[in-house]
Each structure stands twice: as C-alpha cells, then as structure tokens.
Amino acid sequence: MSISTPSRALRISSNISCPVRAMRRGNPSTRHGSGGTDIHMTFGGRTAVLALDTCAGATSAAIGRHGEVVARVFLPDARAAAERLAPLVKGLMAEAGVAPAELAAVAVTRGPGTFTGVRIGLGFARGLALAAGCPVLGMTTLELLAAGAAKDVAAADARGREMLAVIDARRGEVYVQRIAADGSPCEPAAVTPETAAADLVARPALAVGAGARLLRPLLDAHGLADLVRDDLPHGHGQPDAADLIGLAERHLAAGQAGGTPPVPLYLRAPDALPPAPSGIETP
Template identity: 40%
Template sequence: MKTLIIDTALGACTAVAADGSRVVAAESEVMARGHQERLGGMARGAMAAAGWSFDQLDRIAVTTGPGSFTGLRVGLAFAQGLGLALDRPVAGLSTLAALARDAEAAPGAAVWAMIDARRGQVYGQRFVDYTPTEDPAALAIEDAAARIAGEHNTVVLVGSGAVLVAPAGARVMDSAAPSPEALARLAADQPDGEARPLYLRGPDAKLPGGRDPS
C-alpha cells in the first residue's frame, strides 16, 4: 500500500513515501520553525525520489500529536487537503507511538516515549512491545521521573523529554522526532480514520484579551 506520511508535530519536518512498512524514499530536516514553507517541497521530493505520482497513492498518514500547536496544524492541514484533493483516506499517527517504534527494547521491556513539553512538563506514554499500556498524558517532570523510577524491569526512554526524567542506568534515546522508518512501521499498522489533533494541555499563545486560540 503506497502511503505518503507527513510529520511536522515535533522538532523536524518529514515526508515519507512508504510501501507498506518499507521506506521507499524520505526527506527529513530538523527544524523548530518553518515547517509550512518546507513541507510541500519535501513531499514532492520524497514522491519524486520514489518514482511515484500523487494519484498513485493509496492513502495519506499524518502525525496528530502531542506536539507543537503550529506544527500539528501545518501537517494536518496539508494531509487533509491532499486527501480531499485525491479522494484518499487520511490516517492519524500518535507522535508518542511513533517515537516508541524507534526504541530498541527487549520483548516485555517498558518503553516510555517522552516529549519535552516545556513549562516543567513532559508529554509521556508507556508502551510494552509497541502496545500502549496507558493513555498519553502531560506530566510534571518530577511525577514522570518518579513513575519511571518505580519500574521494576528494564526501561528504555525515547524522545526529547527522555533525558529530563531518566533514572540512573536507564537506556536513553534522545530523539527530536520519529525516524522515517518508525513512521512507516506505525502507519502500516494504523487503520484509516479521521485524523484529529491530540492536545494534552491548552495552548501557550494567547489572543488579545487573554483568550485561547480556538
């Protein structure tokens, strides 16, 4: 199944042309801002490198968070617009689940995907064998560190927030964003459905008068 995967939720802008779980071509660039300006060209580049035209795609997939408010909106708008134009389904991908796919862990080991959420928090979720064992949550750094310290077996931490909460001796993979390979593996297992952003706390930015953006 030919899939174009878009990820602008975290610290990179990534476009992946994947056939099932296999990456055929990908373009990825670490960036904190500027996703909107780079995404279209990177998607076209990945498709051209794969030798595909857009009308050959079977589906679109996009990361839906948690992550940057602006980045999420850029990726979702692009993916949903492309899906509408091509009449193709759009699948939503959890950024935490994608990060967990990058973790090299023994069977049965706990994997904590952690994103630095600033303001003394991390976005975190626990996985075992790539299956979530709890819902994603915004956690105070101290609370997350205590929960991870209470694990009795091997623990692997992955993501930009991993170093903030890792106990001594834990394996840490400090990743700005999921790899193209992790995105492809997750997308291959993800059913089609309505892609909606996952926000675990209110926006940092405020409109005039202190109102939250809608």
C-alpha cells in the same frame, strides 16, 4: 495508584499506568514484527504510504511500500514548515516515482507538539488525502518516537521492551505515553518530570526521546538512570516520519482506517494566549 518517594507521594495518572481499557486493540497478527504487510488487496492495488511529521522540532516525510521506506527526508529545523512542506513532499513523491493515485493512505502525527506544527501537518495531510482519495491515519508523536526506538532496540534485544516516550513540553512538564512491548499504546498525558519518573520507578520501562534527559537526575537517585535512552531513536531522540510507515501499514491491514479523520492532540492550553478585546482589563 500512589507511589512513595523520599520526598512525597506522587499520584500516577491512569493515562501513564496504562489500564487495559486504554490499549488499542487491533489484529495481533498485524501488530508485531517489522516486516511489510500486504495491503494492496484491500486498497484496490494501492501500495504506497506517505508519512509526515511536523509536530516537534523537526520536519520529516517518507514514502514506503510493503514496509520498506523508498524515499525519505529529515530536516532538523521545523521552522518555515508551512512553506517548505508542499515542495518537499512533491519532490519526495517524484523521487519515489509515486503518484497521488497510488497512495493507500497518508499517515501523520497529530500531536502533542507545537500548536503550529500540529496544525500544519494535519492540514496538509487532510488536503492531500482528499485529493488522492485515500484515508488519513493519525498517530501521536510519542507513538512515532517509540516506534523508531523499538527498531533500534530490536537490533540488540529481539524480545522487545516496554517504553515510555517522552517529549519536553516546557513549562515544567513533559508529554509522555507508555507503549507496551507488543506495541499497544496507552493514552498520552502531560505531567511533571517527577510524576513521570515515579511511574518508571514503580513500573520500569525504557524512557526514550530527547525529552527523557529530564528524567535522568530523578531516576539516578533510585539507581535507574540506565532506563534513560534520550539518544533513541536514531541517535538524536527526535521523531522521524519514516518510522510511521510500518505503523500505518499495520493499521491499514487491521482495518483501522477510513473512519473519523484524526484531530489535533494538544494535551494542554497554548503557551501564548490571544489578546483580550479592547476595553477589557486583564489582571
């Protein structure tokens, strides 16, 4: 699909325009709403979910039961996540009074984000889940952003809003993922801000996440700057693992667990390339 703008025609990726085939189909009765989900019948009495995010600019973790967050921590600085994550989670589980054997699942973001952050979070989640004997649920950082923003929006508009979650990918690109009003995610993509803005001009949605600020001047030219909510979620536009709890429980209740372990989602090559072997010239 092409969208004409005053300067040029931009081709919109099908990843953004969200073909029906890209939407994740689960049990509709477990996808809607913000209430807790009864999962203990399926997981042998286990009721706790541990959620982790180290992908994009912050480190956060949370523990929940039946949709309610019982302990959480959010550190805006993601540096040294490798060293602090284990003691952080240990302290969080002690605070919540949850043992590894009580975990029904470990939910973790799998990207996009920093290469180091993605690897740290996934690696830790896999190790802990293996020790606890529970599945690992992987969701995108963009899904997490949209889930948090949806909670904030629901307070003012119970009907829900279609969203485009946005993360600043640097190098003139943004990571985006369109999330339908019912929570169904499309495939994420790395695109230019101009492409993302053109998609919103064609199919308006709420642009959320701190990276959405990059779209404001582009949308303002079309009188659509009000679509940009870079303060969502939680007033700072950063993903928070606490918002994974509800998502994870709905996946568990829909039987979307226990399959192939989640793999990293990078969307593009790393910024820093490995050094060339000695004796080989590079341009």
